[in-house]
Amino acid sequence: EAQVTQNPRYLITVTGKKLTVTCSQNMNHEYMSWYRQDPGLGLRQIYYSMNVEVTDKGDVPEGYKVSRKEKRNFPLILESPSPNQTSLYFCASSPRRVRSEQYFGPGTRLTVT
Amino acid sequence: ILNVEQSPQSLHVQEGDSTNFTCSFPSSNFYALHWYRWETAKSPEALFVMTLNGDEKKKGRISATLNTKEGYSYLYIKGSQPEDSATYLCASDNNAGNMLTFGGGTRLMVKP
Numbered sequence: 001e002a003q004v005t006q007n008p009r010y011l012i013t014v015t016g017k018k019l020t021v022t023c024s025q026n027m028n029h030e031y032m033s034w035y036r037q038d039p040g041l042g043l044r045q046i047y048y049s050m051n052v053e054v055t056d057k058g059d060v061p062e063g064y065k066v067s068r069k070e071k072r073n074f075p076l077i078l079e080s081p082s083p084n085q086t087s088l089y090f091c092a093s094s095p096r097r098v099r100s101e102q103y104f105g106p107g108t109r110l111t112v113t
Numbered sequence: 114i115l116n117v118e119q120s121p122q123s124l125h126v127q128e129g130d131s132t133n134f135t136c137s138f139p140s141s142n143f144y145a146l147h148w149y150r151w152e153t154a155k156s157p158e159a160l161f162v163m164t165l166n167g168d169e170k171k172k173g174r175i176s177a178t179l180n181t182k183e184g185y186s187y188l189y190i191k192g193s194q195p196e197d198s199a200t201y202l203c204a205s206d207n208n209a210g211n212m213l214t215f216g217g218g219t220r221l222m223v224k225p
Contacts, residue, residue: 031210043157043202043215050211058212090156098210099145101159 002027004105006091012111013081021076021108023091031094032074033058033102034066036087043090049074050097081112117205119216126193127224133189134219136203140184144206147213148177148188151200160188160201193223 004025033048045058049068065077092102149157161170166181174191200220204213
């Protein structure tokens with residue numbers, strides 16, 4: 001089944017404890033992206049990747065890192081999480097960079113205390 | 114940061130009513146306008162990707178139009194059903210596919 005998977009789906013952690021949220025797609029998509037969703041603010045793009053080893057900042061990259069060493073994986077790294085990173089996170093992928101619909105993962109609900 | 118706005122923020126309709134909502138986006142450097150449907154506890158799913166001025170797309174009872182010169186798109190739902198209850202998101206690509214900027218969404222609730 002063609003899909004985007006994320007793990008974990010739910011995570012409660014403490015301030016400063018490094019964490020990684022994994023994202024994997026099995027559709028051979030070039031483009032991958034991370035979003036966060038906060039009430040009243042809509043989906044905001046954190047980072048995106050146009051292909052392997054090519055990543056760039058979105059609108060809200062502060063406090064996050066990403067890597068794209070393989071085409072299928074695009075992990076989101078929080079080196080030192082803070083409470084303002086409590087949010088619902090979505091990974092998405094699309095076949096092409098331009099004019100192509102995005103396929104979203106199931107979401108990861110992160111709480112930082 | 115681009116400004117993509119959707120109205121209304123929320124909408125309650127009766128089953129069988131037809132409804133529409135608006136997405137406004139910057140018309141400069143326009144590449145594409147996306148519509149997504151997002152049900153509670155699920156992930157957003159793509160409805161349409163629209164690129165040409167005057168474009169009209171249809172999927173079942175849902176259709177969308179696009180005006181790139183004035184920077185707006187309408188989403189129409191004909192004969193709303195309870196299963197249409199969801200948040201409808203639009204997103205504008207004004208950066209050659211590098212980034213999508215999402216609007217805040219319109220939350221539709223259809224009462225049986």
